[in-house]
Amino acid sequence: MKFEKMHAAGNDYIYVNLFEEQVDSPEELSRRLSDRHFGVGSDGLVLIGPSTDGDFSMQMYNADGSEGMMCGNAARCVGKYLYERRLTSKKEIALHTKSGIKHLSLSVNPRTDLVERVRVNMGAAILSADATGVTAYFQTTLPEMIDFPVEVDDQQYRITFVSMGNPHAVIFMNDIDKLEIEKIGPKIEYFHLFPERTNVEFIEVADSTHLKMRVWERGSGETLACGSGACAALVAGVITHRCEPEATLQAKGGILDVAWDESNNQVFLTGDAHFVFKGEVN
Numbered sequence: 001m002k003f004e005k006m007h008a009a010g011n012d013y014i015y016v017n018l019f020e021e022q023v024d025s026p027e028e029l030s031r032r033l034s035d036r037h038f039g040v041g042s043d044g045l046v047l048i049g050p051s052t053d054g055d056f057s058m059q060m061y062n063a064d065g066s067e068g069m070m071c072g073n074a075a076r077c078v079g080k081y082l083y084e085r086r087l088t089s090k091k092e093i094a095l096h097t098k099s100g101i102k103h104l105s106l107s108v109n110p111r112t113d114l115v116e117r118v119r120v121n122m123g124a125a126i127l128s129a130d131a132t133g134v135t136a137y138f139q140t141t142l143p144e145m146i147d148f149p150v151e152v153d154d155q156q157y158r159i160t161f162v163s164m165g166n167p168h169a170v171i172f173m174n175d176i177d178k179l180e181i182e183k184i185g186p187k188i189e190y191f192h193l194f195p196e197r198t199n200v201e202f203i204e205v206a207d208s209t210h211l212k213m214r215v216w217e218r219g220s221g222e223t224l225a226c227g228s229g230a231c232a233a234l235v236a237g238v239i240t241h242r243c244e245p246e247a248t249l250q251a252k253g254g255i256l257d258v259a260w261d262e263s264n265n266q267v268f269l270t271g272d273a274h275f276v277f278k279g280e281v282n
Contacts, residue, residue, distance in 0.1 A: 003033075005040060005276040006081065008073035010224025012251015012276065013060070014042045015081055018049035030061035030091040033281065034220075040279065043220045046074050047083060054096035056082060062219030069166035070099040072227020076118035079104040081114050082275040097124070099165025100111045119270040120230060125235040125260065126163035147240055152187050159188075160236035164267065167198040167218075168232035172242060176214050185216030201229045203237065209247045211237060224253025231267040234258040 001023075004015045014033050018025055030045035044062045051057035057077050060068040075095055081087045083106055093104040100123060107117040127144050134166040145161035160170045165267075169188055176217055179202055188200045194269070213233055216225040230249045235244035238260060244261040257270040 001282075002280050003040070003276065004081070004278050005042060006077040006271040006274060007253070007276055008076045008225070008227070009247075009251050009256055009271055011071070011073035011226060012042045012224075013046045013071075013077065014040055014046050014073050015046045015048060015077065016084070017081075018047050018089075019087065023047060024059050024184070024278045026059065027065035027067070029062065031065040034063035040281070043217070043223050044074075045069065045146045045170075046053070046071075046078065048078055048087075051096040053092065054094035055088065055099050056093065057096040059098070060219070066219040066221045067098070068219065069096045070102070070122075070164065070228055071121055072120050072164075072231065073225055073271070073273075075102055075104060075120050076225070076271060076273040077107050079118040079120075079204070080115040080275075083108065084275075100102065116272065117270060117272050118147075119268055120227070122164055123233050125263045125267055126165075127161075127232065127235075146236075150188075150191065150193070151189070152184060157175075157184075157188070160212050160240060161198075162229040162232035162235050164231050166228055167194060167196065168201055168229055168235050168236075169194070170201045170203060170236035172203050172205065172237070172240070174204060176202045176212060177216060181214055181216055182220050183224060189216060189218050199226060199229055201226070201233045201236075203233045205237070205242050208244045209241075210244060211249045212249055212250045213249050215251065225251035225256065227269045227271075230256045231257050231260075231269055235260055235267060239263070 033040045034042045047059040091106040103121040105119040147158040197218040202214045229261040249256045261267045
């Protein structure tokens with residue numbers, strides 16, 4: 001089976017073209033290939049295929065084999081893959097994901113005909129507590145989860161929950177570089193309020209248009225970036241009056257530009273994407 005490894009802001013996935021390859025057990029394949037010691041090494045597996053609802057489809061699986069809803073960084077990589085591997089000549093692509101159709105806009109260098117940046121319309125930010133991933137407790141007692149205090153290991157964290165088609169618990173704090181994310185990340189991911197688990201973003205505010213981010217992704221652990229997490233962080237920052245509706249987020253793997261059009265509740269993620277290498281596995 002042929003594959004290609006790509007990354008966007010260090011968020012790396014293994015990409016398989018289903019127009020040419022067949023994958024019978026993507027869960028097992030993702031677990032095996034994502035292992036950074038005995039496999040290829042990645043945050044997960046992405047399958048690119050046909051769609052009856054959009055131009056193409058994207059299925060993603062986390063490093064532990066669980067299926068993900070959506071990944072903005074992976075979507076940008078898919079856009080670059082589709083154009084540069086000549087599966088399409090379109091610069092506007094409707095990509096079908098498990099969380100709905102996402103629209104990609106490709107910025108192509110006219111001289112090299114290579115994709116330099118991809119803008120993804122990530123859709124609406126969902127703030128209501130009946131969003132996927134929050135228990136019935138919030139559905140009945142709390143309309144929104146904003147700066148909600150949660151105690152873990154005798155320390156209080158204030159969580160703002162935002163769904164971008166997948167769940168995110170956003171926590172604003174100082175000195176995130178010193179955070180022992182491998183200890184606190186999984187405890188919040190599996191916290192009893194999130195029966196389907198949640199992604200966790202730890203955000204440090206530099207100023208109203210610059211945020212710093214560390215990410216604990218459900219099913220993958222700490223990753224160098226998370227596109228939907230960056231979108232959730234911006235929305236959380238706006239509704240808690242910490243940042244402007246357009247800002248730059250510095251993740252460990254690179255920079256992401258995020259904008260929230262509050263008038264129609266659409267969030268846009270922009271950044272680059274890169275091929276790393278091609279390979280074959282048995």
